[in-house]
Amino acid sequence: MTDTLVKEIRRLAAEKQAIILAHNYQPPEIQEVADLTGDSLELAIRASKTDARVIVFCGVHFMAETGATLCPDKRVLLPNPNAGCAMADMLTADELREAKAALPGVPVVTYVNSTAEVKAESDICCTSANAVQVVKSLGTPEVLMVPDRNLALWTQRHTSQKIHHLEGYCPVHDNLTAAAVAEARRAHPGAVVMAHPECPPEVIDAADVVRSTSGMLAYPGESDAGAFIVATETGLLHPLAKRYPQKRFYPASADMVCADMKLTTLADVRRALETGEPAVTVPEPVRVKALRAVERMIAVPR
Ligand code: 13P
Ligand code: SF4
Incomplete structure (x- = not known):
């Protein structure tokens, strides 16, 4: 079923001249079907440069709005319109x-x-x-x-x-505590703690390195360490494990899940490509x- 959906999505993307962008927190199957994955900055830059006629933004509403702001001549789709951002x-x-x-x-x-x-x-x-x-x-x-x-x-x-x-x-990040980080360190002695700057100061103090999601994706390649505790949304564990199969990655807390980032399904992506909806637009004076x-x-x- 998943294979069929993936093939249909790729066929429709080619037919509609669409590019599929996915944030690093998206579910693994969405990251896999995307043309490009990345952090908010990488996706914004990529959206500004694409020749595609349609941008399918697998992320949350503000990301699609940024795409629509940068590319008024393109149709920007948010496959699941309920994907918002509490912040x-x-x-x-x-x-x-x-x-x-x-x-x-x-x-x-x-x-x-x-x-x-x-x-x-x-x-x-x-x-x-x-x-x-x-x-x-x-x-x-x-x-x-x-x-x-x-x-x-x-x-x-x-x-x-x-x-x-x-x-x-x-x-998702603000709820993480220094005590949870200490607990993860006890469970995985010697692991390097990487934290996102959206974490509270006590977690920043307890971390070894502080990086954006793309920074966390690059860091294990620069480090000799073999194990990492990841203090950000757990979606990042998928690309980390894929990029560094010889290294180990553990969530700082299994509770670090952004429900909005998990709303988008492959069926949503296929429907968006088929129908050209739901599109996100920004009124021109605001844009x-x-x-x-x-x-x-x-x-x-x-
Ligand atoms: P970055 O991908 O820019 O690190 O952002 C994290 C985030 O919370 C996106 O919603
Ligand atoms: Fe917003 Fe979710 Fe990103 Fe937090 S993890 S900033 S709630 S989209």
């Missing part, structure tokens, strides 16, 4: 306008895990892969980073610029302003 939902454009009014003249750095309306109110975007470089590129004494307080607190460790932040967070912030981010060297 992106924590900040509205009105709330950001209020925060900006309290910090006049301070530039706003917005994590891509946000709505297009929030991006449109921002000076520049960032991802977990380039947050420090983006903040430093501004060269201002202060910045306001939204919506993720943990990403802001982690970035603050790497710059002398004053970082103001709001109180958004990713429930133009959000595009400025996303393009400014892409221009910052990694």
